[in-house]
Amino acid sequence: MTNQTSDVLDVTDLRTYFPVRSRGLIPRTIGAVKAVDGVSLSLDAGETLGLVGESGSGKTTAARSILMLVRPTGGSVKIDGEEITDLSARKLMPIRRKAQMIFQDPYNALNPRHTVGAIITAPFKVQKVVPPGGVKKGVLELMERVGLNPEHYNRYPNEFSGGQRQRIGIARAIALRPKLIVCDEPVSALDVSIQAQILNLLRDLQKEFGIAYLFVAHDLAVVRQISHRVAVMYLGKIMETAPRELIYSRPLHPYTHSLLSAVPVPDPKRQAHRKSRIVLHGDLPSPIDPPSGCVFRTRCFQAQERCAVEVPPLVELAPGHHVACHFPIAVEDLPARAEVQALTADDPQEATPDVQIVSREEAADGAAGAAGKGRGAQEEALDEGGAAEEGVSLNKPRA
Amino acid sequence: MTATSEEPLSGMPIVGSADRPFLSVNDLHVTFPTEDGLVQAVDGVSLSVERGKTLAIVGESGSGKSVTAQAIMGLVNRKSATVTGEIWLDGQELINLPQREVQELMGMEIAMIFQDPMSSLHPFYRIGDQIVEAIRAHRSIGKAAARRETLEMLQHVGIPAAERRIDAYPHQLSGGMRQRVMIAMALINSPQLLIADEPTTALDVTVQAQILELIARLQGEFGTTVILITHDLGIVADVADDVAVMYGGRIVELASTTTLYDLPEMPYTLGLLSSVPRMDQKLPERLDPIRGNPPSPIRLPKGCVFQPRCDYWQRVPGEACLTVRPDLLESDPDHWVRCHLKVEERKQIARDVKQILAGGGE
Structure with a gap:
């Protein structure tokens, strides 16, 4: 690849397929689940890339493939400039000092028979590293740094709450001062008040040690809080990627719009004044037999004939803002409401799903005045960063 | 304890009109004896919900929100726990009701949906048969008629190709689809009270939005009273009329949704x-x-x-x-x-x- 920069992580055209075998005495491979299908992304030191998507989108498989926990089928993964896809398990060992992982479930990620001390000591032992002052001192410092009481060195994981266990996992991950940490849904199993503590801790550690995070999550509000850039995945492919301010205030992909419009806002007044609501009925299509053309077209309110034929490439529409869509749509052009009845495997001939759209004009006619108020609320809601200060076209009055 | 336990009726908070709440819980206590001592999972909870309204119970793990719901459903095992207090549903007291009569109410007057749909669906039986059984357990109605009703309900909750899916096994359906089946089963006997314990926590946002819209639509159609148990404050703002915030087994704040978000x-x-x-x-x-x-x-x-x-x-x-x-x-x-x-x-x-x-x- 052409990339000679100092990127901590550089992933190009990553593909991870799982074979589907037939039943019978001699199973044959009859197909493949394309869990990750041509994902490219990169990360600088001290940067966080949020990777979001629904379950089945391949975000977790992508994260695991990057660390070779699942061997990818093709593509290139470079960590700190070094190609690692063809390395043997033994040769990967030194790489693991640079790239670590934090898991979703703090209950299963820690060995219940090992003490906290032993768990955090493990990276030093495995990699034969002795921190200045000795291993034990290093472990105690780590515990203190992540907010654990060092006196709990000899306790077992079951004596800790979920949030504290996640802190143990974080201490283990940062022990060797890695350059990259892949976080797979690190806060989704935690209570709200604890979630915020862990997010703050991750951010502080990033500032202190310059760690780059690949932050895999399904919660868009959490991702917004911690990420510098966001990539949206759907059925193994990246649909849209952009700097944080852009993806939340000026998304262009219909799928990103759908996701954002589905997130409940903890404020009853704003909730009632949502400008546009896109409701997707039905589920993700099966990754064994993905739709032709654009994979999202079976649930897309923008879908047209062309989408069934041509795979949309990921194109840069604004600096740093890449979108894979034939018909990207700006916030101000969204309908007031769109209901999409997803195509299922039962209707293979169809190119576009059944879509019901209520335009803003219709909505305004229906409830005179109310729509105008709604627009105001939505603009406030999207008020973020530079994009909002310039007013951009969000404030453009519509007839 | 508080004044509530001494004068159960006078100290009882009632949100909305005090005339005749559809459901009222009065000084509910649930205690589990454990090796480490008594656990007061629910400690003097009083609340009430009017007919057709939605009450959200919000709290973190261990706050007692799920145990409160289970107590209302009569699902707390009386052998391992002590339940005291009063639960009035439409003029009937539930805690001191004999087990047989409670069972008759369950699935008929009160239904519950859970976070994990597999906890109420049996993996060995076709979903249609399970819903038919739920109908016939409570109503004397023929198999064919029950099956017709089941099919209608499956279509109603938005299951595509319901006439084929009715003979599917739970494992053949996606998570969102199973959640819909469970909701169909819970609503098949038009219960007056629906208790939803974290009904969308395991689902993706797009599916979550579908399920919440579905519950709201069905609530509008059937006039069901809903108790929604959740930790997600966004969902509460979306669907609830009133909110009870629980902490350490007690209600610490109870108000209308607008008030609570406005000035907690x-x-x-x-x-x-x-x-x-x-x-x-x-x-x-x-x-x-x-x-x-x-x-x-x-x-x-x-x-x-x-x-x-x-x-x-x-x-x-x-x-x-x-x-x-x-x-x-x-x-x-x-x-x-x-x-x-x-x-x-x-x-x-x-x-x-x-x-x-x-x-x-x-």
Whole structure:
């Protein structure tokens, strides 16, 4: 690849397929689940890339493939400039000092028979590293740094709450001062008040040690809080990627719009004044037999004939803002409401799903005045960063 | 305990009209004996819901929200737990009702949906047969008629190709689809009360939005009363009329949804609201979490259960927060708060915090 920069992580055209075998005495491979299908992304030191998507989108498989926990089928993964896809398990060992992982479930990620001390000591032992002052001192410092009481060195994981266990996992991950940490849904199993503590801790550690995070999550509000850039995945492919301010205030992909419009806002007044609501009925299509053309077209309110034929490439529409869509749509052009009845495997001939759209004009006619108020609320809601200060076209009055 | 236990009826908070609430829970206690001592999972909970309304019970793990729901459903095992208090459903008291009669109510008058649909679907039986059984357990109706009704209900909850899916096994359906089947099964006998325990926690946002719209639509059609148990404050704002916030087995704040989000008075509620990352506000540099961890139900603090994590307890003169359990008192009409701080002071704190949040960084 052409990339000679100092990127901590550089992933190009990553593909991870799982074979589907037939039943019978001699199973044959009859197909493949394309869990990750041509994902490219990169990360600088001290940067966080949020990777979001629904379950089945391949975000977790992508994260695991990057660390070779699942061997990818093709593509290139470079960590700190070094190609690692063809390395043997033994040769990967030194790489693991640079790239670590934090898991979703703090209950299963820690060995219940090992003490906290032993768990955090493990990276030093495995990699034969002795921190200045000795291993034990290093472990105690780590515990203190992540907010654990060092006196709990000899306790077992079951004596800790979920949030504290996640802190143990974080201490283990940062022990060797890695350059990259892949976080797979690190806060989704935690209570709200604890979630915020862990997010703050991750951010502080990033500032202190310059760690780059690949932050895999399904919660868009959490991702917004911690990420510098966001990539949206759907059925193994990246649909849209952009700097944080852009993806939340000026998304262009219909799928990103759908996701954002589905997130409940903890404020009853704003909730009632949502400008546009896109409701997707039905589920993700099966990754064994993905739709032709654009994979999202079976649930897309923008879908047209062309989408069934041509795979949309990921194109840069604004600096740093890449979108894979034939018909990207700006916030101000969204309908007031769109209901999409997803195509299922039962209707293979169809190119576009059944879509019901209520335009803003219709909505305004229906409830005179109310729509105008709604627009105001939505603009406030999207008020973020530079994009909002310039007013951009969000404030453009519509007839 | 509080005044509530001495005078169960007079101290009972009733949100909305006090005439005749459809469901009222009165000084409910659920106690589990464990090796480490008695666990007061639910400690004097009183609440009421009017017919056709939605009450959300919000709390973190261990707050007693699920046990409260299970007690209303009669699902708490009386051999391993003590349940005291009163639960009135439409003029009938449930706690002292014989087990047989409770079972008749379950699935007919009251239904429950869970976070994990596989906890109410049997993996060995076709979904259609399971729903038919739910109908025939309560109503004398022929198999063919029950099957027709099942099919209609499956279509009603938005299952595509329902005439084929009716003969599917649970494992053949996706998570969102199973959730719909469970909702279909819960609503098949048009229950008057639906208890939804974290019904969308395991689902993706797009599917979550579908399921919430579905529950709201069916509620409108059937006039069902809904108790929604959740930790997600966004969902609450979306669907609930009233909210009860639980902490350490007690209700710490009870109000209409608009009031609660507008001016929460209990520092815990305020903390919850300000520790959630939000998409509709400016991005703060750091989140403002509640410090510490939720209390262990075995060793609850002597005074206010929230005191060890509270930022404001020193503003209360004396050591009331350390030694005296506060009562759930009405600070405004239909707004109940369990806190030693003065009402005006609480409101000022809430206004200040909201100001800071709205100002936020970036």
